[in-house]
Structure formats: C-alpha cells, structure tokens
Amino acid sequence: xTGYIASExxxxxxxxxxxxxxxxxxxxxxxxxxxxxxxxxxxxxxxGESGCGKSVTARSILGLIEPPGEIVRGExxxxxxxxxxxxxxxxxxxxxxxxxxxxxxxxxxxNPVLNIGLQMVETIQAHRxxxxxxxxxxxxxxxxxxGLPDPERIMRSYSFELSGGMCQxxxxxxxxxxxxxxxxxxxxxxxxxxxxxxxxxxxLKRLQRKMNMSLLLITHDMGxxxxxxxxxxxMYAGSIIETAPVRKLFDHPAHxxxxxxxxxxxxxxxxxxxxxxxxxxxxxxxxxxxPFLKRCPETLSSCYDYMPSLEEVSPGHFSACLTAHxxxxxxxxxx
Ligand SMILES: Nc1ncnc2c1ncn2[C@@H]1O[C@H](COP(=O)(O)OP(=O)(O)O)[C@@H](O)[C@H]1O
Ligand SMILES: [Mg+2]
Numbered sequence: 001x002t003g004y005i006a007s008e009x010x011x012x013x014x015x016x017x018x019x020x021x022x023x024x025x026x027x028x029x030x031x032x033x034x035x036x037x038x039x040x041x042x043x044x045x046x047x048g049e050s051g052c053g054k055s056v057t058a059r060s061i062l063g064l065i066e067p068p069g070e071i072v073r074g075e076x077x078x079x080x081x082x083x084x085x086x087x088x089x090x091x092x093x094x095x096x097x098x099x100x101x102x103x104x105x106x107x108x109x110x111n112p113v114l115n116i117g118l119q120m121v122e123t124i125q126a127h128r129x130x131x132x133x134x135x136x137x138x139x140x141x142x143x144x145x146x147g148l149p150d151p152e153r154i155m156r157s158y159s160f161e162l163s164g165g166m167c168q169x170x171x172x173x174x175x176x177x178x179x180x181x182x183x184x185x186x187x188x189x190x191x192x193x194x195x196x197x198x199x200x201x202x203x204l205k206r207l208q209r210k211m212n213m214s215l216l217l218i219t220h221d222m223g224x225x226x227x228x229x230x231x232x233x234x235m236y237a238g239s240i241i242e243t244a245p246v247r248k249l250f251d252h253p254a255h256x257x258x259x260x261x262x263x264x265x266x267x268x269x270x271x272x273x274x275x276x277x278x279x280x281x282x283x284x285x286x287x288x289x290x291p292f293l294k295r296c297p298e299t300l301s302s303c304y305d306y307m308p309s310l311e312e313v314s315p316g317h318f319s320a321c322l323t324a325h326x327x328x329x330x331x332x333x334x335x
Contacts, residue, residue, distance in 0.1 A: 010077070011214035012038045012061070012099070012182045017074030019053075019060045022067075026284045030056040032238040034074070035310070038182065041208065043215040045229030045246070047222065047261070049280060053238040054218045055104055058184045061216075062101050063091050078182060097127050100175040104186040104218075106167035110159035116170055117155030123174050142173040147199035165192050169200065176207050184216040189224055201228055222265050226250065231316075234258050237280050237291035240310065244317035254319035257292045290321070298323050 014036050021028040031053045038044045046054050059065055061076050063083060076083040078099055083091060103109050111119055120139035124130055130138070136155070143151035146169050159167055168188065175183055185204070189197040201224065208215055217228055225232055225246065233243040234255065242255040253259045260276045278295040281287055289304040290296070296303070300322055310318040 009040045010037045011040045011042075011079065012216065013075070013077040014057070014061065015075040015077075017057065017060055017076065018072045019056050019065055019069060019074075020072050021069045028283045029238050029286055030069075030283055031060060032286075034235075034238075034240055036233050036240065036243065038214045038216060040181075040214055041212040042231070043208070043217055043229045045225035045232045046216060046218045046235060047220060047225060047232060048235035049220070049261075049276075051283075052235045052280065053283075054235055055186055057235070058101060058186055058216065058218060061184065062095060062099065063088075096123070096175070096178050096180065098180055099182040099184070100178060100180040101184040102168060102171045102175050102186060102188060104190075106164060106171045107159055109171055110167055112159055114158075115155065116157050116159065116162075120155070120170070120174055120177070124177055127178050138177055139173070142177050143170070146173050146176075146203050147196050148173070165190075165196075172200065172204075176203075179207070179211050180213065181211075182214045182216070184218070186218045187220070188217070189219070189221060197224075204228070220265075222250075222262065234261065237286060238283055239291065239307065239320065241292065241320045242318065243310065248314065248317050252314075252317070254313045254317065254324040255292075255321045256296050256298050256323070258319075260295070 014034055017031055017034040018029070019031040021030060034057055036044060046057070048054055056065070060071055061083070065071055071084065074084070078094065117136065117139065121132055121135040124135040124138060125132070139155065140151045143154055148154050148166065148169055154162070154166070154170065162170070172185065172188060188200060192200070204215065205228065207213060215228070217224070219225060229246045231243065231245050232249045233240045234257065235241070236257050242249065242253065242258045249258065250262070253262055263274045264276050265273070276295060281291050281294065287293060288306065290307055293299060293303055302322055308320045308322050310320045313319050313324050
C-alpha cells in the first residue's frame, strides 16, 4: 500500500470525460462521463474487460485521440493545468516530463530504425541537460532495475529484435527515467512471468515512493491491483460503474458487475471460478438503461429506464447500481 504517502493533493483529475469514434458504421461510445481523481503519490487501478474503454480513456488524457475519434466533452487537469485547453506545443512539452504513458502496444511507440540505446539517450537528453555518457549510464541502470537481462545488448538492439514484453519494459524504463509526476501504465505485466512481473511492480513502487509519483495502472489482473493500488475504478461498456479504496472494493463490492468480475478471476484461496455469462453490449448501440442489464442477476424494472449515476454507498465508495443504492444505508456495507 502506498496510502501513507498519498496526499489529498490531486495530481490528475478527469471530469465527465466522453470520447467517441465517429466511424462509417456508427458512433462508438468508448468512454462516457468518466470521472476520477488521482492524488499525489497515489495509485489508481483501472480495471474492466477487454474493449471497455480503458486505453481510450488513457489516450484521451494524453491528448492522443485521432480522427475519427474525438473528445466530445470533459475536463482533464494535471495539477491545475487543463490539458484539453492547452496548445499542442505546450502539451507536447508536458508529455514525458510531467505526464507519461507506457502503451499497451509498445512496438508502435519505438522507432524501428534507431537502436534502443540511441532512443533512450535522445529521450533523456531531450528533457534534461545530460551528456551522452551520463545519459547512457542512466539508461543502462534503469534497464537493469526493471529486470531486463543484459542491458548492454538491449541498448544495441532494434525494437523488432525484442519481444513485445521487452519493448514494453524498454518503454517503461524510458518513462521512469524522465521521472514524471503522473505515469499511466497500460497492461504492464500482461504475458510476463511472475518473477519479472514482481520485479517491475517493485521498481514502479520504489520510484513512486522516491518521487511521490501518481500512477494510473490499467490492468485486468486483480492480483496486481491488490498489490499496487490505493483505489480502484471498475469500467464497464465505457463507464466507471464502481470506485472505492482497494480493500473496500475487494471486501464489499457493491456493483453486481464487480462481484461477477471478482468471481471470474483467480485469487489467492479461491478456486471456484465463475466466468461472467454473455457479452458486454456493443458500444455502437448502448442500451438506454444500465449497460450490465442483460448479464445482471439482480435487475429491477427501473434498470431498463436509465443508466444509474455513481452514488456514494459508504465513505469514498461509489457504485452506479440501483440495487446497491436501494439496499445501502449509511455505514452499512454491501454484503
Ligand atoms: N481508432 C478507433 N476507431 C474506432 N473504435 C475504436 C478506436 N480505438 C478504440 N476503439 C473502440 O473503443 C472501445 C474501447 O477500446 P479500448 O479503450 O482499447 O478498450 P480496452 O483498453 O478497455 O480493452 C472498443 O470498442 C474499441 O473497438
Ligand atoms: Mg486496452
């Protein structure tokens, strides 16, 4: 837990963010009225099934949505700076130095015709006054710290010579070298063995403590969330449907989707896994009511009428479910 370091000072605030893609086949409502705040030194775990809008949310924060995508409304604040109103050149300056992202698809972020070492050295030198030798030393050290074997060889390699997981770790090393205030990491440990995973998470945590860095950790691994996050936001069909401090979410999940999600993934001491039946709705045609309606075992008739908003069910714990609102009394937990 990093809770004792985290302050109440917001580092990143996302207010009412909606990002849609106007495709030939219709409008994909990838993110809908997304809200969250990450304080200094804090980690927010963003979880949800594939295609629910996690990466689109992250790319929106960095101003990296391209046509036919568009941020249709919302506010994104880095400290007190509203990123959506920033000139492109100013945003470019902030990226990397103040807010950085390690993408889920790392190959697209590396230059295929420059070796890794050159890219790392240039990245460091673009943001800091450092000579080449010192930049190279820092790069080697950081590669080693995130557990990449033989950093010298990695530095001489080109991206196509490395695996996807290795490229992502190179990107992580680059991002960490710039010591950003806010770091977004998209699925950092997917397809990595547990030893490497543990090493990466430990290094992330070490640097987070050292720099009081805020972390938006996108993952579908609840074990990673339990280990790293202070609070969690659960996303479903483009909306955050529950958010809570991490222990509350695991111990008293308030939304039926969160309960189903927790039952569907392996956790320590839990062997009876139940997959979630059915599919999430298409983001082209979101139903008028709750998007979880078709898969939910606990529906009320009003669930068909409108998408419930997030309501506080206990201090700091919000759920967008009419049943949770109904049964929940102040101070009474949801299970
Ligand atoms: N460039 C794009 N054009 C059209 N639809 C897109 C584009 N990028 C993402 N989407 C759609 O937005 C939705 C959310 O995607 P994404 O954020 O990548 O999901 P996640 O990261 O949660 O797996 C998906 O339905 C995806 O198909
Ligand atoms: Mg994604």
